[in-house]
Amino acid sequence: MSQAERHRLWRLATQAVHVGQSPDPSTGATIPPIYLSSTYTQAAPGQHKGYDYARAGSPTRDGYEACLAALEGGAACASFASGLAAETAILSTLRPGDSVVAYSDVYGGTYRLMERIFRPWGLDARYTQDTSPQSFAKLMDKTTKLLWVESPTNPLLRVLDIRAIADVALSGGARLAVDNTFATPVLQKPLSLGADYSFHSTTKYIGGHSDVVGGAVITRDAILHEPIRFYQFAAGGVPGPFDVYLAHRGLKTLHLRMERHVHNARYVAEKLVGHPALEQVIYPSLKHHPDQALAARQMSGPGGIVTIVLKGGRDQAFRFAQRLRVFSLAESLGGVESLCNHPAVMTHASIPKEIREPRGITDGLLRLSVGIEDADDLLDDVLQALG
Numbered sequence: 233m234s235q236a237e238r239h240r241l242w243r244l245a246t247q248a249v250h251v252g253q254s255p256d257p258s259t260g261a262t263i264p265p266i267y268l269s270s271t272y273t274q275a276a277p278g279q280h281k282g283y284d285y286a287r288a289g290s291p292t293r294d295g296y297e298a299c300l301a302a303l304e305g306g307a308a309c310a311s312f313a314s315g316l317a318a319e320t321a322i323l324s325t326l327r328p329g330d331s332v333v334a335y336s337d338v339y340g341g342t343y344r345l346m347e348r349i350f351r352p353w354g355l356d357a358r359y360t361q362d363t364s365p366q367s368f369a370k371l372m373d374k375t376t377k378l379l380w381v382e383s384p385t386n387p388l389l390r391v392l393d394i395r396a397i398a399d400v401a402l403s404g405g406a407r408l409a410v411d412n413t414f415a416t417p418v419l420q421k422p423l424s425l426g427a428d429y430s431f432h433s434t435t436k437y438i439g440g441h442s443d444v445v446g447g448a449v450i451t452r453d454a455i456l457h458e459p460i461r462f463y464q465f466a467a468g469g470v471p472g473p474f475d476v477y478l479a480h481r482g483l484k485t486l487h488l489r490m491e492r493h494v495h496n497a498r499y500v501a502e503k504l505v506g507h508p509a510l511e512q513v514i515y516p517s518l519k520h521h522p523d524q525a526l527a528a529r530q531m532s533g534p535g536g537i538v539t540i541v542l543k544g545g546r547d548q549a550f551r552f553a554q555r556l557r558v559f560s561l562a563e564s565l566g567g568v569e570s571l572c573n574h575p576a577v578m579t580h581a582s583i584p585k586e587i588r589e590p591r592g593i594t595d596g597l598l599r600l601s602v603g604i605e606d607a608d609d610l611l612d613d614v615l616q617a618l619g
Contacts, residue, residue, distance in 0.1 A: 244417065244487055251302040252296055252480065267290045290476075300483065307454045308451055309450045310449050311447070313446060314435070315436075315447035325463075328355070331375040332346070332377070333372055333376055334358070334381065337382070337592070338411075363391075363392050372400070377407065383410060387599040391530065399426065407428040407429070408428050408429070414565075419494070419534075423450065425530070437489070438486065493535070493536030496607045498515070500600070500607065504538070510543065552617045553617075555617040556617045557617075560572070572598055576593055576595050
């Protein structure tokens with residue numbers, strides 16, 4: 233049995249610890265060294281040991297990419313210097329005149345990338361505000377080459393039916409890209425549901441400690457991987473070796489951290505339901521969530537993000553955010569520490585207000601990235617901030 237075949241038989245927790253982490257053959261070091269070299273000595277022109285220049289690849293990066301591909305159940309992975317660089321790699325497979333259909337609740341940086349970088353280049357980006365697979369089909373035509381979804385979405389936490397949307401993509405001759413950042417491969421495996429690409433901002437749960445920025449694209453098969461790998465090499469937006477090391481180290485505890493993130497987020501969300509200062513508590517496992525049944529079927533847990541909408545709008549949201557003591561008011565999510573974000577001003581400010589607000593991203597909405605601290609301390613902090 234080959235090493236790759238053995239890896240496929242392992243369960244996720246074993247893969248996370250061992251894939252891409254073979255002991256160093258020269259020293260026996262259990263943890264392989266970080267290869268910082270930018271170049272590799274050749275015996276003769278074109279004769280090397282598999283590596284020639286660090287932009288093209290390194291043992292450190294190869295091990296990390298193999299591990300993430302195994303966790304997602306994909307054929308291969310390409311890592312990047314940021315999540316947006318990973319998204320750019322997928323969009324680079326399109327050509328001017330092609331169209332992409334996306335669900336409207338997307339990260340503000342994704343909207344900015346599509347509207348201000350790729351639309352002038354020639355991309356036709358279309359957005360549906362309906363989560364149904366049929367809504368994607370209605371916006372597709374012969375120019376549509378890609379469907380694009382986040383699930384759960386950022387920041388409204390809608391859950392989209394990946395398998396059904398994959399069927400729509402296939403029937404229309406398009407591919408499906410799924411942002412799996414919020415769920416991670418611990419809670420959801422888009423490729424097994426029919427997606428062609430599963431991608432991440434590895435800055436978030438993959439790295440898990442708010443100390444590294446990165447991105448990754450995992451493809452369903454080797455043919456899809458080829459243009460992504462070529463873009464990685466040719467455009468050069470690759471992560472540095474120490475960034476790769478940190479992200480790979482994060483993968484080893486991802487399954488443990490996600491258990492705690494889910495436990496704490498569920499606890500906080502359930503305790504906040506009905507609070508008089510809140511208009512809404514959004515979390516995929518709550519009974520009133522429109523996608524509760526789908527989330528239970530498609531995911532192994534509802535995730536670590538809780539979104540709340542405060543009565544009183546912007547003023548009350550700002551007051552709440554500034555009163556927090558355990559939660560930090562900061563961009564990003566998915567770290568071991570709890571964070572609070574005001575999307576309208578922070579992560580989604582690049583979406584114009586006249587577009588953002590009808591989609592549900594109002595001035596009273598806050599996104600809570602629930603960390604791995606004590607759940608009661610987190611709840612106490614939110615309650616005292618609500619006053």
